[in-house]
Amino acid sequence: MAGSAAISVEHLSKRYVIGHVGRDDTLRDTLAHGVKGLWGALLRRREWSRSVREDFWALRDVSFEVSRGDVIGIIGRNGAGKSTLLKILSRITEPTEGRVSIRGRVASLLEVGTGFHPELSGRENIFLNGAILGMRRAEIRRKFDEIVAFAEVERFLDTPVKHYSSGMYVRLAFAVAAHLEPEILIVDEVLAVGDIAFQKKCLDRMKAISTEDQRTVLLVTHNLSSVLQLCTHAVFLAAGRMAAYGSPPDIVRSYFGSMTPAAADADLAARSRPGGLRGQARLLSAKVAGTTGLSPWQVPFGGEIALEFRVRVERKLDFFEIGLGLFNLQGLELCSSLSSWNGRIGPVEPGDYSVEVRYPSLPLVPGTYRFGIGLRSERDAEDYLPEAFDLEIVHSPLSAREHFSTIRGALAVDITTTLTRLPESK
């Protein structure tokens, strides 16, 4: 396939320098550090010590090649270097080492609605956003009606977008992006925004772009099913290095295989706690038991949620109770549960224990939720972590129902409905 390489990435590395004392945000800080370093050098006759800095390699020696018409899925955990790779390919930031050569017109979509201005109308934002994404004015004008129809915002074209609902806003933004006609399209997590119907529209569009027009697509996503559906190849990044490159099913498998149990455990022992706790029983760690989601802290919608805690008991307790509070990210407590409702636990001898808590049916709407965990004995509160860990409920086949995306609130509870015709009606 030589000669048809659309993108070739050779030994690409990107280093960020992290200031240990915080970034020198002001000139004063930089001067202060400089003076301190100079002073130290004078006193100790050492080399001029630059303030404590650390290198962080966001990408390290990544090489791969993309042929024209390929659809490449880039997967990896948060911080694996996916976004950095896309930023280099989009020319937003420069690599530290290595090189990339790209053939063809590139459009990159790292965010939906980049450059949208709330004061400007929908019509004005279409032109502005189109230009920012690299469209020519004539091109935007030609596709204008199509974009408006796709976004379904005809009636609000001359309304400032600050008055748009978030759904309209995202639709308009995506509509502009969907009408880009680059030879190479670089997309970051765009599929993750919006509702299910929108995500499907987005997926269909991507499919059309790649299959009909032989465009090259690079896609970063957390949604493994879209990698399996859309991509011809996949890249798996781990800690800045390329862990694997190949066919999507192989890569997805090796991606799951890379999940070490250590990472799945949330270390709770070292967390700071509120005062006034006895501490005779302490939470050591927490994990989600048997997840099938993408990361250890993701649970598919509609399934059982099982949590496993490790607890250390220092002294004999006559009574042991674990309490769980579940909050949404706005801080609203959705429910709280106590183990003592289902029977008394105790007495408990000193030692390490594993405590499993199951929520047989907790139909949380996909999103992120926060758990607060407390331990109690017959005397008083032993341990308490008001913000122990976050859990993400992700979409699953069960959530792919009609109008599911428009559900408000936190719970998607099934109901039964009966329609009965009243006898006195005619």
Next chain:
Amino acid sequence: MSEASIPQDASPALLIEAGRSEAHYWRNLWHYRELLVFLAWRDIMVRYKQAALGVAWVLIQPVVQTFLLAFVFGKLAKMPDGGIPYPLIVLVGLLPWQLFSSAFSGAGNSLVSNSNLISKVYFPRLLMPLSALAVALVDLAIMLVLTIPILLVFGIPPTWRLLLLPLFILGALLIALGAGLWVTALTVRFRDFRFITPFILQVGVFVTPVGYRTDYLPNWHDLLALNPMTSIVDGFRWCLFRGESEFYFRGLAISFTVAAVLLGTGLWHFRKVERLFADII
């Protein structure tokens, strides 16, 4: 990853490499000219949409400033007016000063206020300070449209010299760009540089002959010309008043040199740090 993969296509490949300065920097800038127009248009639209008073706002400030400065310099300091009503001297001095101050502060803030764009999209970063100049130009146009009839009322009709005014407008923009490039690039790295803009503007309104005429201060002329805006203000008065003010060419030469150095170093520094913007903004 095959090794023998040198593409045979005729289309030139885009190379991304460490420390690779843009090979076709200026051609690339030209390629993005439409985006420049859109960004400038956005800034203008937003400015006049958000301000409830709209155009009036552009006028209130200079009118108040005109009377204040005319009072301080004309009445209290009793500076010579050369037979022109003192408020007119100040008004014509304020035209280029307002142009400079709004272009300079716009360009100086341009990168930080567009940080969301810089971290998400590629385009020549020079577009940001450049597009900020457009708003200043529109403000000037509004003020000019109102100033010329006022001059007419006071018996000062425009002459052929008005045709040279665009040269001085361009000069003011380039000076503002030079200073703005320095400030905006430094502000990305050191946020405290944003405090330098109001400081320069506060001092500048007195160091620049906005409220007085340089032709009555021959001993100070060369020193004042070190501030390139001096010659721009002189130039505006020369273009808008008839023969009353003589043109001082040595001052112009000094100002031109300073302005060229400012713009040249500003561009040099901006290009040097430009590729780091996305990492540190």
